[in-house]
Amino acid sequence: MSTTTTPAARQVQPAEHAHAAELAFLAAYDDGPRPPGWRLTPRAVVTFIVGSGGVALELPRSARRDDLPRTLTVTAKFVGERALVERCVVTLAGERGLLLVGEPGTAKSMLSELLSAAICGSSELVVQGTAGTTEDQLRYGWNYALLLAHGPSAAALVPSPILSAMRTGAVARVEEITRCLPEVQDALVSILSDRRIAVPELSGTADATVPAAPGFTLIATANLRDRGVSEMSAALKRRFNFETVGPIGDLAQEIALVQRQARATLERVHAPFAVDDAVLEALVTAFRDLRAGQSVEGWEVERPSTVMSTAEAVAVASSLALAAAYFPGDRDVVSLLPGHLLGVVRKDDPADGAKLLGYWDGAVRRRAEDGARLWRRLWELRDVLTD
Ligand SMILES: Nc1ncnc2c1ncn2[C@@H]1O[C@H](COP(=O)(O)OP(=O)(O)OP(=O)(O)O)[C@@H](O)[C@H]1O
Numbered sequence: 001m002s003t004t005t006t007p008a009a010r011q012v013q014p015a016e017h018a019h020a021a022e023l024a025f026l027a028a029y030d031d032g033p034r035p036p037g038w039r040l041t042p043r044a045v046v047t048f049i050v051g052s053g054g055v056a057l058e059l060p061r062s063a064r065r066d067d068l069p070r071t072l073t074v075t076a077k078f079v080g081e082r083a084l085v086e087r088c089v090v091t092l093a094g095e096r097g098l099l100l101v102g103e104p105g106t107a108k109s110m111l112s113e114l115l116s117a118a119i120c121g122s123s124e125l126v127v128q129g130t131a132g133t134t135e136d137q138l139r140y141g142w143n144y145a146l147l148l149a150h151g152p153s154a155a156a157l158v159p160s161p162i163l164s165a166m167r168t169g170a171v172a173r174v175e176e177i178t179r180c181l182p183e184v185q186d187a188l189v190s191i192l193s194d195r196r197i198a199v200p201e202l203s204g205t206a207d208a209t210v211p212a213a214p215g216f217t218l219i220a221t222a223n224l225r226d227r228g229v230s231e232m233s234a235a236l237k238r239r240f241n242f243e244t245v246g247p248i249g250d251l252a253q254e255i256a257l258v259q260r261q262a263r264a265t266l267e268r269v270h271a272p273f274a275v276d277d278a279v280l281e282a283l284v285t286a287f288r289d290l291r292a293g294q295s296v297e298g299w300e301v302e303r304p305s306t307v308m309s310t311a312e313a314v315a316v317a318s319s320l321a322l323a324a325a326y327f328p329g330d331r332d333v334v335s336l337l338p339g340h341l342l343g344v345v346r347k348d349d350p351a352d353g354a355k356l357l358g359y360w361d362g363a364v365r366r367r368a369e370d371g372a373r374l375w376r377r378l379w380e381l382r383d384v385l386t387d
């Protein structure tokens with residue numbers, strides 16, 4: 001019987017399953033030195049995340065195997081500066097904590113998932129930070145039935161994902177760390193400096209401390225719109241390298257990403273993707289103009305207080321594509337765009353609908369007057385925003 005398990009159908013595959021073929025290829029492709037506990041070399045981790053730039057990588061003759069293709073073009077997953085990804089990888093190779101900070105929807109979680117999948121083969125050792133997160137969730141808890149029946153023992157201990165990562169030398173992730181209370185966050189200080197967790201209930205036994213195996217490290221993410229990183233204790237801040245993840249700089253790259261991700265959403269539900277490139281371009285342009293407070297032409301735009309993230313743009317593009325797939329011929333997709341934009345713009349402040357109207361009366365009208373057909377159509381749809 002085969003020992004490999006086929007992952008069951010899931011709405012979302014973890015990165016290590018979704019990209020298993022690329023990870024296996026890269027492990028064979030680059031057999032250079034790896035930090036302790038790493039499955040890939042630091043360079044291969046970076047290639048996995050930012051892609052091979054459209055170039056097909058060829059396995060060296062000595063590394064060829066029947067279960068691997070001879071050549072493979074590694075897809076770009078995170079769109080952004082290669083230097084940023086390199087810095088993240090170097091931080092982790094030094095077994096330091098990595099804190100990814102940025103506005104919502106800038107792919108911080110995605111980057112942390114890709115890094116952990118590439119480095120240790122698992123992105124699933126994760127704690128989701130909330131206002132209700134307790135120290136137990138970062139350290140360990142107990143199976144109370146066993147605890148009451150037999151007293152404290154290694155068998156009754158319920159490890160947190162972080163403790164599991166320490167045992168196996170893996171990468172643990174803490175999502176939205178700044179949403180945890182500062183005193184709870186501080187449980188990580190001793191984990192990151194002493195590299196062990198003490199279990200006083202088991203003192204006197206071999207299980208009284210759990211040391212971290214080589215390779216253990218931590219990636220945390222923090223959203224700048226939540227309670228800020230400024231409230232983190234100085235002791236904890238010092239144990240992390242901070243990296244700021246920003247929005248995608250290049251229009252064409254952002255359009256391509258939005259299209260790729262929206263297509264993937266439609267593929268998951270087996271529906272055809274039928275949204276014109278021009279519509280996607282208008283959608284992404286509007287997002288970028290509103291995000292930046294300035295149109296591509298340099299005209300001033302009033303910024304809504306919500307972030308207008310790429311993640312939201314992907315969600316709108318997917319909705320347009322789903323509408324086109326499930327209600328074909330009912331309406332043209334363009335006519336749905338202003339309503340979706342309004343929904344996003346109003347998320348933080350309902351009064352921001354007026355700012356979108358201002359964008360219509362400014363940039364959209366001027367583009368329409370310049371004769372661009374799609375923008376003319378969008379200008380005609382202005383009424384949608386005034387209801
Ligand atoms: N630079 C980028 N590269 C690739 N995908 C991106 C990028 N920016 C945004 N995305 C898209 O945004 C989605 C959401 O990203 P993710 O949830 O990782 O963001 P986040 O920064 O963790 O947001 P939040 O702060 O709200 O948790 C990704 O799955 C992807 O579709």
Ligand SMILES: [Mg+2]
Pocket residue numbers: 108109110175221
């Ligand atoms: Mg996130």
